[in-house]
């Protein structure tokens with residue numbers, strides 16, 4: 001199994017833990033650190049809706065809070081025919097911590113697409129603007 005397949009598998013596994021009783025839209029993400037460690041995340045919803053956190057941000061915060069810095073790729077998995085790209089807030093966070101990494105989108109039927117972050121987020125606000 002290639003590195004991307006391993007990351008997709010980790011995202012699928014994380015998706016199993018999604019807490020999405022309000023949207024029923026279950027998302028899994030997995031982030032590969034430069035160290036080789038993989039961090040999974042799932043969406044975690046809340047009855048107040050607005051406190052919901054996306055799978056991608058959970059994966060990033062897990063990794064950062066474990067001391068990881070520097071990431072090679074992130075995968076996002078949903079059970080949809082149209083693959084799911086990260087939301088705007090997550091793009092900002094992925095850019096902050098991962099920069100121009102490949103974003104690997106996949107569904108449960110084996111469809112995949114790889115999009116570089118610079119294409120998903122072409123004119124970012126980041127520390128270079130401060």
Ligand code: THU
Nearest residue numbers: 023025027043054055085086087
């Ligand atoms: N969601 C994610 O976790 N990641 C995405 O890339 C898109 C949206 C979640 C948030 C919410 O729990 C549900 O999907 C519907 O928006």
